[in-house]
Amino acid sequence: MSVFPKDFLxxxxxxxxxxxxxxxxxxKGPSCMDMATNGxxxxxxxxxxxxxxxxxxxxxxxxxxxxxYKEDIALLAEMGFKVFRFSMNWPRIFPTGFxxxxxxxxxxxxxxxxxxxxxxxxxPLVTLSHYExxxxxxxxxxxxxxxxxxxxxxxxxxxxxxxxxxxxHYWLTFNEINCGMISLGNYMSLGILNPGSFxxxxxxxxxxKRLQALHHQFVASALAVKAGHEIDSDNKMGCMIAxxxxxxxxxxxDDVELARERNQYRNYYCSDVMVRGEYPYFAPRLWDxxxxxxxxxxxDRRILKEGTVDFYTHSYYQSQCASADxxxxxxxxxxxxxxxxYLKETAWEWPIDPAGLRIMLNQVYERYQIPIMVVENGLGCxxxxxxxxxxxxxxxxxxxxxxxxxxxxxxxxxxxxWGYTPWGCIDxxxxxxxxxxxxxxxxxxxxxDDGSGTLERSRKxxxxxxxxxxxxxxxxx
Ligand code: BG6
Numbered sequence: 001m002s003v004f005p006k007d008f009l010x011x012x013x014x015x016x017x018x019x020x021x022x023x024x025x026x027x028k029g030p031s032c033m034d035m036a037t038n039g040x041x042x043x044x045x046x047x048x049x050x051x052x053x054x055x056x057x058x059x060x061x062x063x064x065x066x067x068x069y070k071e072d073i074a075l076l077a078e079m080g081f082k083v084f085r086f087s088m089n090w091p092r093i094f095p096t097g098f099x100x101x102x103x104x105x106x107x108x109x110x111x112x113x114x115x116x117x118x119x120x121x122x123x124p125l126v127t128l129s130h131y132e133x134x135x136x137x138x139x140x141x142x143x144x145x146x147x148x149x150x151x152x153x154x155x156x157x158x159x160x161x162x163x164x165x166x167x168x169h170y171w172l173t174f175n176e177i178n179c180g181m182i183s184l185g186n187y188m189s190l191g192i193l194n195p196g197s198f199x200x201x202x203x204x205x206x207x208x209k210r211l212q213a214l215h216h217q218f219v220a221s222a223l224a225v226k227a228g229h230e231i232d233s234d235n236k237m238g239c240m241i242a243x244x245x246x247x248x249x250x251x252x253x254d255d256v257e258l259a260r261e262r263n264q265y266r267n268y269y270c271s272d273v274m275v276r277g278e279y280p281y282f283a284p285r286l287w288d289x290x291x292x293x294x295x296x297x298x299x300d301r302r303i304l305k306e307g308t309v310d311f312y313t314h315s316y317y318q319s320q321c322a323s324a325d326x327x328x329x330x331x332x333x334x335x336x337x338x339x340x341x342y343l344k345e346t347a348w349e350w351p352i353d354p355a356g357l358r359i360m361l362n363q364v365y366e367r368y369q370i371p372i373m374v375v376e377n378g379l380g381c382x383x384x385x386x387x388x389x390x391x392x393x394x395x396x397x398x399x400x401x402x403x404x405x406x407x408x409x410x411x412x413x414x415x416x417x418w419g420y421t422p423w424g425c426i427d428x429x430x431x432x433x434x435x436x437x438x439x440x441x442x443x444x445x446x447x448x449d450d451g452s453g454t455l456e457r458s459r460k461x462x463x464x465x466x467x468x469x470x471x472x473x474x475x476x477x
Pocket of ligand 1: 175242
């Protein structure tokens with residue numbers, strides 16, 4: 001008997017800025033990530049406030065889901081998807097963010113996508129904002145640093161939730177909102193363009209501005225949650241957290257303490273606000289340490305209380321170790337920390353830790369007792385195409401199998417998990433590095449880092465494997 005509930009939502013996830021392409025088609029305005037160049041693990045993406053004709057901007061074309069959506073959704077349906085997580089491109093709907101009326105051609109595109117999903121009984125799970133704030137908002141109001149961003153976002157969120165009423169019932173307000181807890185989040189997550197910040201991975205940071213901007217996102221999210229419930233009582237509104245699980249490197253109490261602090265600051269600061277409707281008890285200490293004083297009005301506090309989410313979602317790719325000895329903190333993965341001697345790493349130095357998924361699911365459920373969805377997980381790596389066109393991605397199958405097993409164990413532990421949508425189900429542009437070489441998909445897309453390729457889609461070995469997983473509701477792994 002399968003440990004997965006009968007109606008478990010198996011699927012996959014994508015994001016508009018990495019997937020759609022058509023960055024300036026049918027009235028769409030540029031988003032913040034349209035201004036970021038390509039890069040790789042050793043060479044960070046660059047933020048260029050003015051497009052440089054000598055540079056490559058991989059998000060401009062993505063893998064052209066905009067024109068391939070029928071074929072792509074048919075492939076997802078062939079795997080038996082029950083749910084498809086995708087994000088809406090905010091500047092496709094409001095090109096600068098400041099318009100009073102939406103761009104009808106943008107709305108029409110997601111109508112086509114949702115109708116196509118409905119054809120196959122695939123439930124859409126929509127992220128309202130996944131690293132694609134209209135670039136005009138970064139330029140004019142410094143992104144989320146300004147309170148004005150709240151109104152722009154709420155107008156956008158209400159517009160789409162009203163327009164797609166009845167077609168979509170699962171909404172996530174912000175992708176990986178806790179990215180705003182680290183300096184990496186300044187630009188891609190908060191739309192803040194600090195002077196002198198050109199390297200996407202190492203941006204200049206102003207914690208006062210960053211944490212205030214994050215507060216504005218919390219208020220905007222709560223207002224969207226409230227609006228979502230008012231528009232359609234069947235709507236389920238969720239938060240989305242990049243879960244950065246931290247273990248102490250050793251039993252040295254200093255390491256244990258640092259791990260506790262990292263887990264609280266990085267993982268729970270945001271979700272406590274979104275699930276419980278108020279800042280956690282440890283927030284004032286964090287503000288003191290960062291030397292910030294936030295403008296939080298009584299009305300903000302009321303809104304946060306009224307706009308708590310129905311379910312918790314998260315990404316999970318890796319864990320880290322925390323060491324109080326800075327000499328140990330040499331890990332090359334995105335979130336830093338110390339290397340874990342017990343774990344293997346991907347070519348991008350992301351530690352592979354399936355057991356960590358079970359651990360973190362239990363931690364989250366113990367804290368909140370609300371349903372959870374794992375909306376991102378997966379192995380980013382190079383794929384080789386065999387001379388006959390097949391792709392034997394056994395390494396990806398192994399990674400996913402181990403994580404699904406861990407997920408099953410968490411369900412046996414009693415954690416309520418609604419679904420699983422592994423990342424980049426169709427190959428797309430990687431986010432942190434802006435490259436095609438790092439692939440996650442069950443479906444291969446013929447596109448290279450220099451932008452060349454036919455964009456032809458083909459099924460990898462993992463495609464057939466995942467199809468079986470879904471068919472047997474996770475029994476056959
Ligand atoms: C998550 C993001 O952080 O990780 C995605 O929500 C991203 O947008 C994914 O693509 C994987 O990261 P990367 O850098 O390998 O694409």
